[in-house]
Amino acid sequence: MPSLTHMALVELEKAGILKFVISQNVNGLHLRSIYQGRLAELHGHSFMETCPSCGIEYFCDFEVETIGLKETSRRCSDEKCGARLRDTVFDWEDALPPKEMDPAEKHCKQADIVLCLGTRFQA
Ligand SMILES: [Zn+2]
Known part of the structure; x- marks a missing residue:
């Protein structure tokens, strides 16, 4: 089941604030909450x-x-x-697949702010 974080992202998307989601998860929960075209599933x-x-x-x-x-x-x-x-x-x-990575990089460069959620995010 999508978590509260997934639901919060849906609300941000409905409000026009969230433009794109980049996920390292493979469980498909973002697909259940965020429609395709605004999602890169890197893994x-x-x-x-x-x-x-x-x-x-x-x-x-x-x-x-x-x-x-x-x-x-x-x-x-x-x-x-x-x-x-x-x-x-x-x-x-x-x-990482270019089909997912290319739009992820493009949206990161265009973003005013990037939120990193639910990860230790080691660069
Ligand atoms: Zn075939």
């Missing part, structure tokens, strides 16, 4: 699989059993594809 998402062949993303109602961008037990449901799906959680040695 991936434990409730999502992706097809490495056609790029379709699958949101799951269960936690995917692997981490480290490994193949899972399911296949792409696109009839023309059918490739083995992969988890989307990055392992420690993996580089």
Whole structure:
């Protein structure tokens, strides 16, 4: 369940104060409280699989059993594809994904203030 912190971020977003969220969590709770397009999940998402062949993303109602961008037990449901799906959680040695990192850096540079919540945040 989203926490009070998640709910506070939703209220800040509704008030037009919060412009973007950068998360290191992989639990998908921000997706339940902040809509896509204003969220960068730097370490991936434990409730999502992706097809490495056609790029379709699958949101799951269960936690995917692997981490480290490994193949899972399911296949792409696109009839023309059918490739083995992969988890989307990055392992420690993996580089952060540009798809998430680029907008995160852009929004940090544009921000008037950056709030760091729920982390020890070691730079
Ligand atoms: Zn596919």
